Amino acid sequence: EVQLLISGGGLVQPGGSLTLSCAASGFTFSSYAMNWVRQAPGKWLEWVSAMSASGSSTYYGDSVKGRFTISRDNSKNTLFLQMDSLRAEDTAVYYCVKASSGWYRGSWFDSWGQGTLVTVSS
């Protein structure tokens, strides 16, 4: 069974930083692209960032480009999202999501973590 356990969410002040971690199990982590998807309160889903299976390719949405950094440690089956210069509009539940293949483009998202709330407020 695929499990994606997220840690690192919480309250942070505007301009601050936070790192999310996603510990994966139940599949061959190094064979699949991984994603971060967020959902602001009462809003729809937004694809935030992605990384290919090997880590050689990344994607960032326009709203987070230059502020967020995705990374992965295939030896530890863990995905990360480093979030800097946080803004109030980054407040959302962040989901760690497994792609259906090693390349995120064109894939679908077949397993989702439980989500963690990130609140940016003073």
Added chain:
Amino acid sequence: QSVLTQPPSASGTPGQRVTISCSGSNSNIANTYVHWYQQLPGTAPKLLIYRNDQRPSGVPDRFSGSKSGTSASLAIGGLRSEDEADYYCAAWDDSLMFGGGTKLTVL
């Protein structure tokens, strides 16, 4: 405002068939697959339909998907109270786009 347009709400009574639409354009739906996700209240989304009309194992055949041109649809037959959820379509454009979501109410 999402690139993929869904009705904000839909409803039906138990046993009914309900259809949720997802409207896009030639740059997304017309040229790629559409996927559907179900988000039960207070939970993470779950893959419901992939590649327009494929069901992952464990998804009942009451759920079906279709696509034609720049639009796609999710149909739910034999509606049950546990189907009450938000439903999102998704398709690739320059990036992955999600629809705005449809809240399904079972009356």
